[in-house]
Amino acid sequence: MDLLEVKNVSHTYGSRRLFERTTQETPVLSDVSFSMQHGTCLGLLGSSGAGKSTLGKIILGLEKPKKGQILFEGQDLYSANAQTRKQIRRDLQVVFQDCYSSVNPRMTAEKIVAEPLENYEKLSPSELQRTVARLLDRVGLKTEDMKKFPRQFSGGQLQRLNIARAIALKPKLIVMDEPISSLDMVNQANILNLLDELKADYDLSYLFITHDIRAAYTVADELAVMEKGEVVEYCPDKKEIFNSTNPTVKKLISAILLEHPMFRTKKPLRTIT
C-alpha cells in the first residue's frame, strides 16, 4: 500500500478586490496526483508561487482542498474519523523553513521536544527526560541544551531542535518545507547529512519541498517538479531529471548543470553538498 497518495487535488484561493462584492477564485493547484512509498524521499521542486507550500499544507491536513483526496496509508485524511486523524497526525510530522516561528519562544528545548511525547505517550518524568536527551543527542545537540530557550540557539541548532521534535514520535512521513533555506551553506550541508542519517535510522520518508534543485537532488530518491499549480515532471529515479525536456525543469537544471558529474569538465568544480 502507498504511504501517501495525492489524488486529483485542486485548490483555489478567494480574493476580493476593493469595492467589489464578489470573490474571485484564483487556481493554485490543478489536478495534482502522485504517490509515495514507505522509506522514500520525494523532492518537490518548483519556483516561487508554484503551489508547493499549499500542497504541503493540504497533505498535512491544515488546508482542505477544493477537490481531490489525500490518502495516508489508504485512509482519506479529510473524511477520516477523529481517532484515525489523531493516528495520522502522529505518523505525519512537519519541519518548516522558519525555525524561530516554529517554536514557542517561552518554552525550553526540553519542553518543546517533550510536547508531542506528552500528547501521545505515557512516559514517567524520568523516562521523558531520558528520551528528550537521547533525541537531542541524535540531532547533534547537548544534554545541557535542554534548559535553553529558542533565542539561545543559532538557526542551525534551532532547526536541529525542530527535527528532534519531528522525529520524537517515530513518524512515517515528515513534510519538510524549505527546511534548510534560511541556513548558511555549512549548516545546510550538515542538516542534509543529518536528514539522510535519520531517514535510515528511523525508517522515515520525507516530502522535501524546495526551490533548490541541488538540495533536492542530494537528499531525494524521487523528484517531482511543479509549475503554476501542476506537476509538470515526475522522476521515480532522480537521475531521470537530466533527461527531461520540460522547459521549467531545464531551467532549474541549467543552474547546476556544471556541478553534476555527468557534465563535469576538467575544471575543478564544487561538489553538490
Ligand SMILES: Nc1ncnc2c1ncn2[C@@H]1O[C@H](COP(=O)(O)OP(=O)(O)OP(=O)(O)O)[C@@H](O)[C@H]1O
Ligand atoms: N492564504 C492564501 N491566500 C491567498 N493566496 C495564497 C495563500 N497562500 C498562498 N497563496 C497564493 O497561492 C500561490 C501558491 O503559493 P505557495 O506558497 O503554495 O507557493 P510555493 O510554491 O510554496 O512558493 P514559495 O516557494 O515562494 O513559498 C501563490 O500565488 C500565493 O500567492
